[in-house]
Amino acid sequence: MDEPAVSVRGLVKRYGDVEAVRGIDLEVARGETFGFLGPNGAGKSTTINILCTLVEPTAGEAAVAGLDVVRDRAAVRRRIGLVFQEPTLDGPMSGEQNLRFHGELYGVDRRTAAARREEVLRTVGLFERRKDPVSTYSGGMRRRLEIARGLLHSPQVLFLDEPTIGLDPQTRASIWNYLARLHETQPITVFVTTHYMDEAENCDRIAIMNEGRIVALDTPEALKAQVGADRVVVATGDDDAAIAAVRREFGLEAGMHEGAVTISVPDGAGFVPRLFAALTAAGVDVRSVSVTRPSLDDVFLAHTGTTLRDAERSAGPSLHPMAMRMRGR
Numbered sequence: 001m002d003e004p005a006v007s008v009r010g011l012v013k014r015y016g017d018v019e020a021v022r023g024i025d026l027e028v029a030r031g032e033t034f035g036f037l038g039p040n041g042a043g044k045s046t047t048i049n050i051l052c053t054l055v056e057p058t059a060g061e062a063a064v065a066g067l068d069v070v071r072d073r074a075a076v077r078r079r080i081g082l083v084f085q086e087p088t089l090d091g092p093m094s095g096e097q098n099l100r101f102h103g104e105l106y107g108v109d110r111r112t113a114a115a116r117r118e119e120v121l122r123t124v125g126l127f128e129r130r131k132d133p134v135s136t137y138s139g140g141m142r143r144r145l146e147i148a149r150g151l152l153h154s155p156q157v158l159f160l161d162e163p164t165i166g167l168d169p170q171t172r173a174s175i176w177n178y179l180a181r182l183h184e185t186q187p188i189t190v191f192v193t194t195h196y197m198d199e200a201e202n203c204d205r206i207a208i209m210n211e212g213r214i215v216a217l218d219t220p221e222a223l224k225a226q227v228g229a230d231r232v233v234v235a236t237g238d239d240d241a242a243i244a245a246v247r248r249e250f251g252l253e254a255g256m257h258e259g260a261v262t263i264s265v266p267d268g269a270g271f272v273p274r275l276f277a278a279l280t281a282a283g284v285d286v287r288s289v290s291v292t293r294p295s296l297d298d299v300f301l302a303h304t305g306t307t308l309r310d311a312e313r314s315a316g317p318s319l320h321p322m323a324m325r326m327r328g329r
């Protein structure tokens with residue numbers, strides 16, 4: 001079998017009393033797009049910082065492209081590309097100059113550098129704008145240029161720490177389009193952190209992290225299937241009567257969420273006609289019914305007992321150490 005692109009065993013990181021990463025294990029296959037999902041403060045950035053050799057682990061082991069991130073630090077760095085939360089581009093320089101500068105830093109072969117620059121600029125749709133100063137780029141274009149820069153030296157693994165943070169939904173979607181297309185041109189492994197559930201859906205597999213631990217790891221589809229319940233939401237003329245009827249007729253506990261009666265059942269579509277009949281028989285006026293398949297939010301809820309949004313609120317704002325460290329270098 002091919003050596004994994006990323007391999008982590010018993011990884012721990014403590015900052016004083018704070019245990020940011022509490023013993024995690026994972027393996028990412030070559031060519032995989034692997035998502036790291038979790039609320040602020042879950043330990044995603046700390047893990048990615050360790051894999052990028054920017055932070056040393058307190059305990060455990062991690063290897064990237066088959067090389068140990070502590071013992072073979074320089075060799076790991078040559079094989080990875082980084083895209084940070086905070087912009088690190090030089091505004092007055094053009095997109096192309098930014099790439100040229102980066103290529104020199106990374107010792108990209110001068111004979112092939114121009115062709116490589118063109119290739120990565122085309123990959124992220126910026127070739128036409130390559131001569132313009134970065135200061136004239138939109139937020140989404142800057143992030144795309146950072147992705148191009150991360151790819152310039154042909155890394156085996158591209159690490160992206162919240163690459164779409166602060167971008168509008170349309171721009172976020174376009175960044176993911178470019179990421180998805182990377183695999184068409186190169187056999188690269190993508191390791192990306194996000195706290196957007198919808199983005200995690202684009203990954204081959206995801207790890208959900210909470211309070212320093214991986215609480216679930218699988219394909220998005222498998223994780224959702226494990227939840228095993230659809231969500232049926234009913235708007236009624238008498239919610240209390242509806243909840244009582246659901247308990248009486250089906251032995252199910254309905255809850256009130258966002259102003260509507262909500263019921264979790266394995267086969268939502270099959271349940272709706274029976275629900276409709278039971279509520280009508282109980283004299284409850286049914287205004288609308290919707291059925292949704294389990295989302296990654298439901299997966300998070302099932303594993304942690306809280307929604308991602310609530311977990312985020314209780315975690316509060318946290319540091320973005322990778323960006324801080326890189327800026328300080």
Ligand SMILES: Nc1ncnc2c1ncn2[C@@H]1O[C@H](COP(=O)(O)OP(=O)(O)OP(=O)(O)O)[C@@H](O)[C@H]1O
Binds near residue numbers: 018318320321
């Ligand atoms: N350099 C540091 N010094 C002290 N504590 C730190 C440091 N870096 C991270 N932490 C703490 O470790 C915990 C995990 O933080 P981390 O940034 O890894 O989480 P995260 O999931 O990436 O969150 P975010 O999405 O906000 O970056 C938090 O409690 C954070 O405050």
